[in-house]
Amino acid sequence: AQSVTQLGSHVSVSEGALVLLRCNYSSSVPPYLFWYVQYPNQGLQLLLKYTTGATLVKGINGFEAEFKKSETSFHLTKPSAHMSDAAEYFCAVSIPGGGNKLTFGTGTQLKVEL
Amino acid sequence: NAGVTQTPKFQVLKTGQSMTLQCAQDMNHNSMYWYRQDPGMGLRLIYYSASEGTTDKGEVPNGYNVSRLNKREFSLRLESAAPSQTSVYFCASTLGGQNNQPQHFGDGTRLSIL
Numbered sequence: 001a002q003s004v005t006q007l008g009s010h011v012s013v014s015e016g017a018l019v020l021l022r023c024n025y026s027s028s029v030p031p032y033l034f035w036y037v038q039y040p041n042q043g044l045q046l047l048l049k050y051t052t053g054a055t056l057v058k059g060i061n062g063f064e065a066e067f068k069k070s071e072t073s074f075h076l077t078k079p080s081a082h083m084s085d086a087a088e089y090f091c092a093v094s095i096p097g098g099g100n101k102l103t104f105g106t107g108t109q110l111k112v113e114l
Numbered sequence: 115n116a117g118v119t120q121t122p123k124f125q126v127l128k129t130g131q132s133m134t135l136q137c138a139q140d141m142n143h144n145s146m147y148w149y150r151q152d153p154g155m156g157l158r159l160i161y162y163s164a165s166e167g168t169t170d171k172g173e174v175p176n177g178y179n180v181s182r183l184n185k186r187e188f189s190l191r192l193e194s195a196a197p198s199q200t201s202v203y204f205c206a207s208t209l210g211g212q213n214n215q216p217q218h219f220g221d222g223t224r225l226s227i228l
Contacts, residue, residue: 034216
């Protein structure tokens with residue numbers, strides 16, 4: 001079975017600083033990886049996904065993530081945080097032939113301070 | 115452009131009462147999912163429907179039933195609500211067939227059981 005670990009349930013950064021949200025996965029087969037963002041009282045919105053091909057994936061709102069097979073990681077980064085980035089972020093994994101089912105990490109709450 | 119619509123948005127029940135959470139999507143998606151979100155636990159899959167006419171258990175199915183009414187609609191039923199089922203419930207859908215398709219989420223139903 002696959003699993004996802006997100007290190008740090010709460011991360012705080014200053015506006016303009018680098019955002020780094022960590023995600024490590026476990027899977028017996030090459031996985032598909034996703035980052036979702038959730039704003040208060042809303043559903044989840046896709047930020048980016050990795051399926052195959054280029055390991056550096058760019059998403060919406062200036063976010064990107066790099067798939068590193070050797071480290072089983074898919075960390076999310078953004079060069080310069082904005083106040084509007086404050087939200088909860090979820091990393092998720094699915095496996096080929098798995099019915100498109102997602103296994104989520106426990107989430108990281110990002111706080112952006114002035 | 116509604117996407118995934120969930121009703122109701124909020125509900126308070128007493129222990130032992132029953133209710134059905136409704137979900138409809140207008141994207142002609144084949145696969146639909148029900149998740150629950152609890153603090154510190156991320157999203158956990160309750161049931162899913164890979165295609166019209168099929169349903170399968172997810173990670174936490176106990177205490178729930180589902181019906182895939184047609185291609186658009188997928189309902190979740192609590193037959194005898196328990197306080198442990200207090201949660202935020204999300205419905206999602208995806209095109210299906212290939213695991214690189216992202217899921218689209220509704221805005222959730224916030225359910226409290228007293």
